[in-house]
Amino acid sequence: MKNNSEAFQDCYPEELSHCYGCGKNNHDGHQLKSFWQQIDKENLTASTTVAHYTPSDKFTAIPGFVYGGMIASLIDCHGTGSASAMAYLVQGREMGSLPALRFVTGALNVSYLAPTPQGVELVLVGRFSEVKDRKVIVEITLSANDIICAKGQVIAVLMPESMVK
Secondary structure, three states: OOOOOOOHHHHOOHHHOOOOOOOOOOOOOOOOOEEEEEOOOOOHHHOEEEEEEOOOHHHEOOOOEEOHHHHHHHHHHHHHHHHHHHHHHHHOOOOOOOOOOOEEEEEEEEEEOOOOEOOOOEEEEEEEEEEOOOEEEEEEEEEEOOEEEEEEEEEEEEOOHHHOO
């Protein structure tokens, strides 16, 4: 497995790295970077992932608060990145090795619990509630100043062959 200091998204193959939320090849996008926080090979659902992100002011809902769509996109991309990393871990493969284990969103559910303040670092933590070969469910919290502002569930599915060009 590659060094834990390398972001999951930086291990995606070049041709699969264009996502607006996390693609390293999308210079106008968010460039979200996700990492392992804790790996528990004995109990995969005890493993956690983390991402840190500070949205720019252009993602303002009302002055002082982050737009909800931005929050959803961060949860979405952290979820699919976490699913990919988990799939590699389960298979005992180095992240980014071929064939690629790239996941896409099958379903996204976000609950907004508190207004998310602008101008502070947001922390996303992913926990796994289901891990299967072609589907991984990731539960994510998004916090600002140690307050959980949103929770999300990402049902991530292995990217279908029809999406690869």
